[in-house]
Amino acid sequence: MMKSKYCLGLLFFGLVSIYCHGQRLKIEPYTFVSKAKDTLQAELGTFKVLENRENGKDSIPLSFIRFKSTNSNPGSPIVYLAGGPGGSGISTAKGKRFELFIKLREIADVIAFDQRGTGMSHRLPNCDSRVEFDFAKPIDKAEYLQKTKDNCIKCLEFWKRNKVGLAAYNTTENARDIDELRKALNSDKISLWGISYGSHLAFEYIRLFEEHIDKAVLASLEGPDHTIKLPTSTEQFIFHITEKAKDNYGSSTKYPNLKNKILAVHQKLKESPQVVTYENRRGKTVTVGVSNFELQATIAAFYLKNPWDSKRLPKVYNELYEGDFSQIAPQVMMMKRFMMMPPRPMPFAMDMQSGISEARMKIVEEQIDRTILGSTINFFLYEWMMGLDVPKLPKEFRTMKKNNVNTLLLSGTMDGRTYVSSGKEIAKDFTKGYHVIVENGGHDLYMQSPLVVALVLDFFKGKEIEVEKLSLDPVLFE
Numbered sequence: 001m002m003k004s005k006y007c008l009g010l011l012f013f014g015l016v017s018i019y020c021h022g023q024r025l026k027i028e029p030y031t032f033v034s035k036a037k038d039t040l041q042a043e044l045g046t047f048k049v050l051e052n053r054e055n056g057k058d059s060i061p062l063s064f065i066r067f068k069s070t071n072s073n074p075g076s077p078i079v080y081l082a083g084g085p086g087g088s089g090i091s092t093a094k095g096k097r098f099e100l101f102i103k104l105r106e107i108a109d110v111i112a113f114d115q116r117g118t119g120m121s122h123r124l125p126n127c128d129s130r131v132e133f134d135f136a137k138p139i140d141k142a143e144y145l146q147k148t149k150d151n152c153i154k155c156l157e158f159w160k161r162n163k164v165g166l167a168a169y170n171t172t173e174n175a176r177d178i179d180e181l182r183k184a185l186n187s188d189k190i191s192l193w194g195i196s197y198g199s200h201l202a203f204e205y206i207r208l209f210e211e212h213i214d215k216a217v218l219a220s221l222e223g224p225d226h227t228i229k230l231p232t233s234t235e236q237f238i239f240h241i242t243e244k245a246k247d248n249y250g251s252s253t254k255y256p257n258l259k260n261k262i263l264a265v266h267q268k269l270k271e272s273p274q275v276v277t278y279e280n281r282r283g284k285t286v287t288v289g290v291s292n293f294e295l296q297a298t299i300a301a302f303y304l305k306n307p308w309d310s311k312r313l314p315k316v317y318n319e320l321y322e323g324d325f326s327q328i329a330p331q332v333m334m335m336k337r338f339m340m341m342p343p344r345p346m347p348f349a350m351d352m353q354s355g356i357s358e359a360r361m362k363i364v365e366e367q368i369d370r371t372i373l374g375s376t377i378n379f380f381l382y383e384w385m386m387g388l389d390v391p392k393l394p395k396e397f398r399t400m401k402k403n404n405v406n407t408l409l410l411s412g413t414m415d416g417r418t419y420v421s422s423g424k425e426i427a428k429d430f431t432k433g434y435h436v437i438v439e440n441g442g443h444d445l446y447m448q449s450p451l452v453v454a455l456v457l458d459f460f461k462g463k464e465i466e467v468e469k470l471s472l473d474p475v476l477f478e
Contacts, residue, residue: 024048025184032065034098042067047184049116049177052168060122062177065090067101067110075108076189076214078460079178081115083196083220085171086347088119096447100456107460108191115201116177117169117346124164124345127155131340135333138273138289141374144339145383152388155342169349170393175204182212191460192216195446196418200224200354203426207401217456219410220418220443223426225398227354227381231367233419234377237304238262240413245314249474255314261321266292266372278329288333290325293376298328298335300376304416306442307475315478351381355392377417400429407433408459410452412441414475434465440472448472 030044043066048059066077080101082089093101093112104110114121131147133139159166178201182190191214192202199218206213207224242262245255269292280286303313316328325332356364364382368374375382385392407430411423420437427435438445438452445452449472459465 027066030065032067032093034094036098038098040067040102044120045111045184047180049180051116051122052165053173053176058165060116062116062122062181063090063114063120064181065093065112067093067105067112069107069109070105071107075460076191077109077111077182077185077187078104078107078191078193079111079113079181081113081178081192081194081198081201082118083194083198084118084347085115085197085201085350086118086344087197089113089115090119096444100446100453103453103457104193104460106457109185111181111185111190113178113181115174115346117349124166124169125159125162126344127158127342129154129158129342133336133339134289135336136275136287136289138275138291139294139336140291141293144293145380148339148380149384149387152343152348152384155345155348156388156390159345164345166345166349167353167391169346170353171201171204171350172208172393172397174201174350175208178205179209179212182209188212189214192218193456194218196220196222196443197350200227203400204397206403206405207397210401210403210405213405215460216405216407217410217459218407219412219445220415221409221411221423221426222418223422224354224400225357225360226418226422227351228356228360228364228375228385229377229417229419229422230360230363231371231373231375231377233421234300234304234373234416235371236421237416237419238372241310241313244474245477248314248477251476253477255318255477258314258317262317262372265317265320266295269295274325276325276329278326280330286329286333288329288336290329290332293374294332294335295320295328296373296376297339297379298331300373301335301338302331304377306416306444306448307414307440308442310414310416311475311477313477349390352385352388352390353393355398356382356385357395357398361386400426402429402431404432405430408456408465409433409435410438410441410445410455411435412438412443412445412448414440415443415445417443434459436465436467437469438472439469440474441470 025047027043027045030042032040032042045064046061051058051060080089082092089112101110117124131151189212194202200222203224242259245258248254273291275289277287303309409427411420
């Protein structure tokens with residue numbers, strides 16, 4: 001409800017400027033067009049926040065799209081927190097989740113928020129320094145690490161020369177932006193809806209501003225100290241796939257000995273890296289080197305996130321065991337090309353400053369060299385954290401706060417990025433939380449089934465959650 005003693009609204013030619021609590025919120029009509037060409041009349045909102053709240057200098061604009069509620073008595077605004085970090089809430093609303101954004105209007109206004117450094121909000125200059133690699137030879141982890149680390153140093157120097165306040169792009173400042181958004185909307189409370197890094201951001205908002213939260217729905221959970229995933233968690237997920245692939249949900253294609261084949265493939269590549277050829281889309285023969293590390297990084301990048309990714313994994317490893325690299329070679333080349341790229345400023349700053357606790361660091365260090373994929377699920381974030389001079393948020397940031405927020409937490413059993421075991425650990429601190437395990441759910445589980453959509457809607461409508469597990473149809477392995 002708008003409080004007239006705090007806010008003054010002026011209407012000029014369809015544009016509204018609202019002054020709330022000393023802030024200026026600009027709202028204007030906006031024709032929202034989804035990627036599927038669905039069109040909806042919405043509102044574009046812009047407000048300013050301090051870029052660095054410690055020195056009080058420079059303000060930056062942040063933007064959001066507001067989908068007005070169809071409810072005559074709407075609840076607290078629902079703010080969408082995109083994953084990544086680096087994802088755009090506005091871009092997300094244009095994609096497959098558009099349907100859920102629209103349905104949530106039955107409950108309240110829905111806010112697609114672009115976090116600082118993303119989308120339509122204030123953007124940081126990109127560093128264009130690249131790394132050079134010889135694609136035709138197998139490259140070990142040490143060479144990749146040294147060259148990418150050196151490139152990060154070049155980019156840090158570039159941002160410093162250009163007076164980019166990278167230290168202000170951290171999850172604590174991001175959470176404070178959300179509370180500035182709440183104030184700008186003139187709402188006592190907001191509800192949070194997020195995924196992956198969006199859940200990581202939500203946990204910091206809970207730590208700082210719990211009293212201003214109505215409800216929260218969070219999926220693919222990344223806890224305060226979970227920026228760096230444990231190597232054994234990734235390995236256990238791989239073994240989960242090998243168990244499922246034995247019978248392949250009763251289909252005729254089965255993989256009874258997949259675990260041993262996976263272990264054998266990696267051991268052979270450790271001893272004897274490969275140089276293979278394949279024909280690209282233009283019909284040109286391409287030579288690519290494949291080391292064990294390059295295979296690890298390729299599997300982590302392309303084959304684990306969702307069940308429609310991991311469905312290819314048993315077949316690929318089966319082919320590799322037989323010495324056939326033709327199917328994975330193009331993905332290895334894509335991974336090599338990605339290694340050339342400089343870090344993007346917002347995701348790099350957010351992840352690096354979230355950091356890792358000393359206790360978790362010791363666990364990761366013990367696990368890297370004795371697990372199938374090492375720490376490749378984290379790209380080089382862990383190693384960069386150890387070797388680059390980037391400030392970290394204080395240790396209290398990495399401690400999950402026990403709270404009373406009415407929350408629906410969702411974890412998918414076929415999510416190879418954020419794991420059910422991590423979700424269970426997080427759920428212990430939610431005294432009013434419901435942790436629902438989505439059987440066969442992937443990382444991007446919100447639109448995987450109408451069952452998930454219905455569960456999210458029911459929760460935001462205030463209905464009691466009576467299930468602990470939601471079973472979706474499995475995606476068969478190829």
